[in-house]
Amino acid sequence: MxxxxxxxxxxxxxxxxxxxxxxxxxxxxxxxxxxxxxxxxxxxxxxxxxxxxxxxxxxxxxxxxxxxxxxxxxxxxxxxxxxxxxxxxxxxxxxxxxxxxxxxxxxxxxxxxxxxxxxxxxxxxxxxxxxxxxxxxxxxxxxxxxxxxxxxxxxxxxxxxxxxxxxxxxxxxxxxxxxxxxxxxxxxxxxxxxxxVAEARHETISALRGRMSDHYTALKGKAITQADFGQWLTQWETLMGEATMYKLPEVSNEGSWFEDYARAVGPIVPLYAALVRSNRLTNPNLGYREIATEARQTTIPLLPSTTGARIQKGAFPAFNPGDSNESGKASKASHKRKNSTLPTEKAKCRLCHGRHHMERCAYIMPHLAPEGFQIRDHVRERVDQNIASDSSLKAEVERIQNKRTKNSKQQPDAPAQGH
Known part of the structure; x- marks a missing residue:
């Protein structure tokens, strides 16, 4: 030889x-x-x-x-x-x-x-x-x-x-x-x-993808309790771990797994889905284990313990700041004065869903972008879609931009946070 x-x-x-x-x-x-x-x-x-x-x-x-x-x-x-x-x-x-x-x-x-x-x-x-x-x-x-x-x-x-x-x-x-x-x-x-070995892997991956698809639709149309969502999260982590082991592209950092997860939980706990989307916009490297851990600590305790119970109002305060009777009037009375000083963790941009007020969104006010900020295509598309689909929102954006033009000679604004 x-x-x-x-x-x-x-x-x-x-x-x-x-x-x-x-x-x-x-x-x-x-x-x-x-x-x-x-x-x-x-x-x-x-x-x-x-x-x-x-x-x-x-x-x-x-x-x-x-x-x-x-x-x-x-x-x-x-x-x-x-x-x-x-x-x-x-x-x-x-x-x-x-x-x-x-x-x-x-x-x-x-x-x-x-x-x-x-x-x-x-x-x-x-x-x-x-x-x-x-x-x-x-x-x-x-x-x-x-x-x-x-x-x-x-x-x-x-x-x-x-x-x-x-x-x-x-x-x-x-x-x-x-x-x-x-x-x-x-x-x-x-x-x-x-x-x-390769054929066995192909069959395994096909079956795994089928199980993941079924799991994402398992919550659809159901009344979810704390135990239900906890069990669903555990199974989801297991499936994600297997998919990561096989290096499936859909579970990479740029893969579709996060959107699949958010769409699955959105109809059940929409406020939580919006929160987790906002968190990942702030931290694009947020992994599935961190998301599952956060859900167990912050979301499961707020879900009904038995089927048919309701999620209590105010369970997700990050999405309705100043909703209580005591703070509601004060916040409305001093909206213009306090608008720029509200804590960023309680703000939510209607355009990009980031943790800042819309007036400070870098996607319509590029000069307010923080140092090192980079435009993300999928967020850009979301902003454009939101403006195109809501005439009142479009008018508000034009008002903000026109106001900036009139005040261009005044003191420059501070950079936006939460992008």
């Missing part, structure tokens, strides 16, 4: 289930170029190693045995050797069934009885001798050529198999080689082992 060398053309290393698709694409192209793809797919077998050499003496011995057999038979066509070693040789047919012999009184009785006459036997024997004298050496040469071609094809196949072995050993991580490349197994066995 040729020594294993690094393949400089390889661009993908199979390290686990997550890299199977790209690795298998390169594997297929490589094996197809080597004309070994059908072997790995199980639709074609390899050539067997031919014998080391042709034994002409043994071939001629078989030829003599066949010559005697033919000579003893009447009216039998004399063919080229049909033994295994004569595959590919040109067949030469000599039909002696039509050989004629002059009438002879000595042979009339034999002809009448159906037995070959002495003359027919002599004719057949001569024909056989002529056949082997004419074609004997040709047959032997044909056998030798056939053997040489088989040896050449088998040697070329061995070279290709060495390249295939090198590819597998240099593109499959050592942990997978140790687990799936048995010492006595063929290259096809190695490939089947890797493929079985």
């Amino acid at each position: 040729a020594p294993i060398t690094e393949d400089k053309t390889v661009t993908q290393i199979l390290t686990g289930p997550s890299t199977w698709v790209s690795w298998h694409r390169e594997f297929t192209n490589t094996m197809d170029a080597l004309k070994l793809l059908e072997y790995f797919q199980g639709t074609k077998e390899l050539l067997t190693e031919p014998r080391s050499s042709v034994n002409p003496l043994r071939i001629m011995e078989r030829a003599q045995e066949r010559r005697k057999k033919i000579a003893e038979e009447k009216g039998v066509a004399i063919l080229a050797l049909t033994d295994e070693e004569l595959e590919g040789a040109t067949e030469a047919t000599l039909d002696i069934s039509t050989a004629t012999t002059p009438p002879d009184s000595e042979t009339e009785g034999e002809q009448a009885s159906g037995a070959p006459t002495a003359a027919q036997k002599r004719t057949a024997g001569k024909a056989v001798d002529d056949y082997f004298q004419t074609y004997g050496l040709f047959i032997l040469q044909s056998i030798q050529n056939l053997h040489d071609n088989r040896r050449k094809d088998w040697t070329a196949q061995s070279t290709k198999l060495d390249k295939a072995r090198t590819f597998l050993n240099t593109t499959v991580a050592i942990t997978l080689r140790n687990a799936h490349f048995s010492t006595g197994g063929s290259l096809r066995d190695w490939y089947k082992n890797l493929k079985a």
Whole structure:
């Protein structure tokens, strides 16, 4: 076997289930170029190693045995050797069934009885001798050529198999080689082992995605109690953990998992859904475990303990600051004076849902953006959609922007918070 060398053309290393698709694409192209793809797919077998050499003496011995057999038979066509070693040789047919012999009184009785006459036997024997004298050496040469071609094809196949072995050993991580490349197994066995793992992963991922989809719709149209939501959160964390283990793109930081979660809990606890959206706008790296922990600490205790109970008013004060009778009048009376000094944690922008008042939103007042602020496309789309769908909100935005234009020469405003 040729020594294993690094393949400089390889661009993908199979390290686990997550890299199977790209690795298998390169594997297929490589094996197809080597004309070994059908072997790995199980639709074609390899050539067997031919014998080391042709034994002409043994071939001629078989030829003599066949010559005697033919000579003893009447009216039998004399063919080229049909033994295994004569595959590919040109067949030469000599039909002696039509050989004629002059009438002879000595042979009339034999002809009448159906037995070959002495003359027919002599004719057949001569024909056989002529056949082997004419074609004997040709047959032997044909056998030798056939053997040489088989040896050449088998040697070329061995070279290709060495390249295939090198590819597998240099593109499959050592942990997978140790687990799936048995010492006595063929290259096809190695490939089947890797493929079985990948197919099992595909089935597992498909089932996992189905379970996640079902879980997100499990809350729909139900009256949820503390116990119900706690159990749902626990199962959600488990599913998210499995999806993270398989490195599914939808559970990455930029994936769809957060929106799926917010849409699932929105119809049940809309104020909490809005709160968690706002929190993630402030902290884009907020993970699913932190969200679940926060829900257990702040939301579950506020849910009804039994089916049919209502969530108490004021359960989510962050979304209705100054809602009590005592603070309501004061906040309205001094709205203009206190507008810029309200705590940002109790403010909620109607445009981007951030923790600041709309007058200080950087998406309509870019000059108020805090240092290091970056525009997020999905928030930008949300702001534009909110303005387009609400005429009163659009008028308020125009009022804020016009006011800024009139006061542009005055003291600059402080940067907005909560973006």
